Amino acid sequence: MSRKRLADDHCSVARALNDVGDWWSLLLVKEAMVGTRRFVDFQQNLGIARNILCDRLARLVDNGVLSKRDVGEHGVRYEYRLTDKGRDLFAVVIALRQWSDRWNGAGDTPTLVDRAQGRPVPPVTVHSADGRALSLREVFYRAEGDTYGADDDSEVG
Amino acid sequence: MSRKRLADDHCSVARALNDVGDWWSLLLVKEAMVGTRRFVDFQQNLGIARNILCDRLARLVDNGVLSKRDVGEHGVRYEYRLTDKGRDLFAVVIALRQWSDRWNGAGDTPTLVDRAQGRPVPPVTVHSADGRALSLREVFYRAEGDTYGADDDSEVG
Numbered sequence: 297m298s299r300k301r302l303a304d305d306h307c308s309v310a311r312a313l314n315d316v317g318d319w320w321s322l323l324l325v326k327e328a329m330v331g332t333r334r335f336v337d338f339q340q341n342l343g344i345a346r347n348i349l350c351d352r353l354a355r356l357v358d359n360g361v362l363s364k365r366d367v368g369e370h371g372v373r374y375e376y377r378l379t380d381k382g383r384d385l386f387a388v389v390i391a392l393r394q395w396s397d398r399w400n401g402a403g404d405t406p407t408l409v410d411r412a413q414g415r416p417v418p419p420v421t422v423h424s425a426d427g428r429a430l431s432l433r434e435v436f437y438r439a440e441g442d443t444y445g446a447d448d449d450s451e452v453g
Numbered sequence: 454m455s456r457k458r459l460a461d462d463h464c465s466v467a468r469a470l471n472d473v474g475d476w477w478s479l480l481l482v483k484e485a486m487v488g489t490r491r492f493v494d495f496q497q498n499l500g501i502a503r504n505i506l507c508d509r510l511a512r513l514v515d516n517g518v519l520s521k522r523d524v525g526e527h528g529v530r531y532e533y534r535l536t537d538k539g540r541d542l543f544a545v546v547i548a549l550r551q552w553s554d555r556w557n558g559a560g561d562t563p564t565l566v567d568r569a570q571g572r573p574v575p576p577v578t579v580h581s582a583d584g585r586a587l588s589l590r591e592v593f594y595r596a597e598g599d600t601y602g603a604d605d606d607s608e609v610g
Contacts, residue, residue: 319475329589360556378589381556386589387548387577395545399517399538406594410581417592420579422547424567432486432535432543435574437563 320344321352325361325382326389333375356382391420477501478509482518482539483546490532513539548577 323342332338339349353376356362361382367375390408397405398419408417422430480499489495496506510533513519518539524532547565554562555576565574579587 330594383589384552384555387579388545388552390579391544391548391577395541398541404596406596408592409595410585410587411591411593412585413581413583414595415582417579417587418582420544420548420577422544422574422577424570425572425575426570428567428569430567430574432540434568435565436568437487438566438571439561439563 318352320348321356321361322385322389322392324349324352324356325378325385326393328362328376328378328382329386329389333377335374335376338376361385387420390417394419475509477505478513478518479542479546479549481506481509481513482535482542483550485519485533485535485539486543486546490534492531492533495533518542544577547574551576 324338327338327341332341335349335353338344338353339346353362353364357364357376360379362376363379365375365377366372393408409415410417422435424430477499481495484495484498489498492506492510495501495510496503510519510521514521514533517536519533520536522532522534523529550565566572567574579592581587
């Protein structure tokens with residue numbers, strides 16, 4: 297009944313969600329990935345209220361997803377940049393974006409393109425160690441001395 | 454200043470976030486992926502309040518991520534199952550989980566294993582059409598007659 301389970305050590309997904317914070321926070325990460333660095337630009341590009349933006353940026357800095365630097369040469373001017381941890385959310389953001397395009401229709405959304413070749417980036421998928429694409433049914437969670445997840449007899453989904 | 458931009462047609466990530474709803478919703482999807490189907494089991498496994506669970510399950514059904522079926526042979530008993538759209542969040546959930554394990558420490562969290570080979574599933578990454586792993590700096594967004602995203606001169610992050 298409590299929210300404690302959200303931080304449960306056994307659930308990495310819950311811990312990830314705690315880390316990133318909320319949807320606004322993931323949108324801030326996505327904005328940072330396309331080069332946005334300044335408070336006013338986050339505010340303008342996302343149409344987010346000033347107090348919410350303040351709070352979410354601070355939380356992302358606290359959790360090591362963004363860093364805050366004073367880059368002003370004449371006076372104080374802060375920039376927010378992705379840390380290595382923040383930059384490492386790349387696959388999450390791209391997978392989410394591609395999922396949305398698949399199911400809501402890509403419409404006229406811009407195409408993510410490989411800079412070197414100019415070709416569209418294929419869907420992000422889960423792969424086995426030898427490169428086979430894996431579906432939900434082809435994996436399970438193995439704990440030391442314990443197995444959970446969908447077992448062979450149960451159809452997942 | 455409004456939340457309208459969250460549903461902006463040009464931002465697939467925002468639309469995805471609207472679709473999934475909030476963190477609780479993504480945790481419900483993750484639970485469904487390991488075989489949870491019944492209201493009481495979602496409630497017990499996630500420690501989520503009944504009213505929040507009701508609301509989030511209904512929203513996921515509305516958005517086509519879960520389906521709700523009466524499977525009771527003698528009386529009404531509902532099950533929630535992932536639709537194709539919900540099942541397709543697999544890469545998102547796994548990528549988020551792996552990110553958390555990398556940055557918060559995997560600790561004693563169970564390992565995601567390839568059922569056929571029993572080997573751990575490698576990190577989900579963004580790849581080019583010819584199979585090269587791509588970083589944030591190696592991609593850009595291309596719109597028809599328009600280009601945005603990090604340009605060559607700006608260091609992203």
